[in-house]
Amino acid sequence: MPRLDHQTAIILSGGGARAAYQVGALRAIAHIVGENARMPFQVICGTSAGAINATLLAINADDFRRGVARLTRWWRRVTVKDIYHADLATLARHSARFLASVLTGGAVPAKVASMFDNAPLTDLLTRELDFARLDQQIEAGYLQALSINATSYTSGHAVSFFQGAKELRPWHRLRRRGQPTQLATEHLMASTAIPFVFPASRIDEDYYMDGSVRQIAPLSPALHLGATRIVVLAVGQFAGQRPPNGPAQYPSFAQVAGHALSSVFLDNMGADIERLTQYNRMIDRLPPSARDANGMRVNHVDAFVLSPSRDVAGLALTYVDTLPGAVRAVLRGFGSTQGSGANLTSYLLFDRGFCRALLDLGYNDAMARRDELESFLAGEAANFLPLPGREFS
Numbered sequence: 001m002p003r004l005d006h007q008t009a010i011i012l013s014g015g016g017a018r019a020a021y022q023v024g025a026l027r028a029i030a031h032i033v034g035e036n037a038r039m040p041f042q043v044i045c046g047t048s049a050g051a052i053n054a055t056l057l058a059i060n061a062d063d064f065r066r067g068v069a070r071l072t073r074w075w076r077r078v079t080v081k082d083i084y085h086a087d088l089a090t091l092a093r094h095s096a097r098f099l100a101s102v103l104t105g106g107a108v109p110a111k112v113a114s115m116f117d118n119a120p121l122t123d124l125l126t127r128e129l130d131f132a133r134l135d136q137q138i139e140a141g142y143l144q145a146l147s148i149n150a151t152s153y154t155s156g157h158a159v160s161f162f163q164g165a166k167e168l169r170p171w172h173r174l175r176r177r178g179q180p181t182q183l184a185t186e187h188l189m190a191s192t193a194i195p196f197v198f199p200a201s202r203i204d205e206d207y208y209m210d211g212s213v214r215q216i217a218p219l220s221p222a223l224h225l226g227a228t229r230i231v232v233l234a235v236g237q238f239a240g241q242r243p244p245n246g247p248a249q250y251p252s253f254a255q256v257a258g259h260a261l262s263s264v265f266l267d268n269m270g271a272d273i274e275r276l277t278q279y280n281r282m283i284d285r286l287p288p289s290a291r292d293a294n295g296m297r298v299n300h301v302d303a304f305v306l307s308p309s310r311d312v313a314g315l316a317l318t319y320v321d322t323l324p325g326a327v328r329a330v331l332r333g334f335g336s337t338q339g340s341g342a343n344l345t346s347y348l349l350f351d352r353g354f355c356r357a358l359l360d361l362g363y364n365d366a367m368a369r370r371d372e373l374e375s376f377l378a379g380e381a382a383n384f385l386p387l388p389g390r391e392f393s
Contacts, residue, residue, distance in 0.1 A: 017348065020355040084119075151210060159177055319351050323348075
């Protein structure tokens with residue numbers, strides 16, 4: 001299959017259980033492009049839970065609808081126990097080991113400097129994902145590249161581990177780099193290692209945390225990998241949450257952690273989209289002759305951004321009681337079952353009911369913008385499509 005002159009990338013950002021929203025949007029895209037359409041995305045970039053979605057999509061690049069169907073089944077069946085240990089005994093033992101090491105001044109045992117042990121996720125990904133298929137998809141021309149983002153604990157650099165076409169080259173920029181590799185489960189575990197929530201993951205001689213943490217230019221990997229057009233599926237509102245009525249309360253631990261995670265998962269993406277907006281405006285003002293300089297051509301980058309039409313944290317509050325009792329007790333103690341503290345809960349709420357609600361929300365949001373999506377995916381010059389200015393419901 002010949003490669004396309006214009007490569008379209010999809011960027012699947014991080015957000016824990018919120019990543020189910022992306023799969024609902026992908027299901028709408030599969031509906032829009034039709035039954036016999038080829039994979040609409042030649043470059044696939046994922047971070048944190050979005051990296052899991054990206055990988056399963058890339059492994060099935062020869063059949064886009066099949067890949068989306070498998071992702072949909074996966075998110076409709078997922079439970080907390082598939083992702084991290086949620087029983088009281090394990091949580092108590094995990095916390096006790098961490099507290100004992102702190103009080104005695106000893107070294108924190110490996111994989112204990114976190115709230116939860118996500119060993120079940122390792123087992124699940126090892127069973128479900130056939131990474132050997134990536135080379136097949138690339139050689140056949142169905143896929144240009146898959147990129148998985150992680151953050152080095154040693155250097156603090158954002159690292160985009162990628163597997164792709166032979167002509168692709170590594171890159172180095174300020175505090176970020178692209179590194180070719182054979183992707184495997186450990187790259188996904190590194191990308192999903194939310195600090196303080198899940199343990200660090202080792203790749204070669206370094207330890208890594210969630211790829212969103214130092215990812216100051218989330219759109220950049222897609223462009224380095226040859227994309228000229230980008231679809232972004234975000235998992236939260238860039239404008240923030242609506243302030244509650246009444247006087248403000250002193251922030252709970254969950255509010256602090258939730259806002260920190262929202263900053264990690266959303267703020268850098270929002271800032272990079274704003275930069276792209278300004279970049280496009282500047283490029284559009286240049287005459288064609290000025291767009292080539294020293295053998296390098298600068299181009300307008302078309303982008304389509306989709307984000308939830310309602311407050312996902314508020315939606316999570318309606319499903320808190322479905323969490324295992326031990327996890328619910330921990331989150332309630334942190335203040336994560338009320339108000340804006342529910343952001344933390346929404347990232348950890350791997351509940352079938354909540355994930356199915358997000359699948360429906362993603363599907364409905366994408367279908368509400370069907371005409372725009374259809375035109376964009378057809379390659380029409382849509383220019384930059386800004387974030388929708390909708391109020392929260």
